[in-house]
Amino acid sequence: MIVCHCTQISDHEIKAAIDWMRASDPQTIITPGKIYHALGKRADCGGCMPLFLDTMRGCDNLGVPPILRGLRTRKEEAVHEGRRKGHRISQRSAAV
Template structure:
C-alpha cells in the first residue's frame, strides 16, 4: 500500500525501515522524520505523517512482543502512547480544516 504519495513510499518500506532502526537500538525514539531520513527522503506535504506514526506504534509493539513476549511494560507504554495520540492527535488532523478541499 502506498503511504506517501509525494515520495512514493510504500507501507512495506516504512515497516522495514522501522525494524532496521529498532535492530540498531530497540529503545530509541522513532519519529517520522527519522524514518524519512533513513529512507533518504524528506516530508513534503507531511500529510502522511499521522499514518507513519500509527505504523511506528504498531511495528514497535510487534517488534518488542516478538523479542520479549512476557514484557508487560511494553504493552502498558504503547497503550499510553496510543491514548496520547488519540487525545492530542485528533484535535487538528493533519492541520487541515474539515471543509478543506483541494479543488
C-alpha cells in the first residue's frame, strides 16, 4: 500500500527501513525523519503523516530499546531545580 503519494513510499518500504535501522543499531530511536532519510527521500506536504505514523506503530521493531525504557520520572520523583518547597512569594506570604 502506498503511504506517501508525494514520494511514493509504501508500507513495505517503511517496515524494511525500520528493520534495517534496528538491525544496524538496536538502541536507535526511530523517527519519521530518519525513515525518510534512510529511504533517500524527503517529506513534502505532510498529508501522509497520520498514515505514516500508524504504519510505523504497526511495526514489531519500533519499540523503545530496553536501555532507554524508564528514563522518564514520575511527577512525585521529579526534582525541581533544588528549590525549597515554599520558594514562591505567594507561598511564603500564605505561610506567614
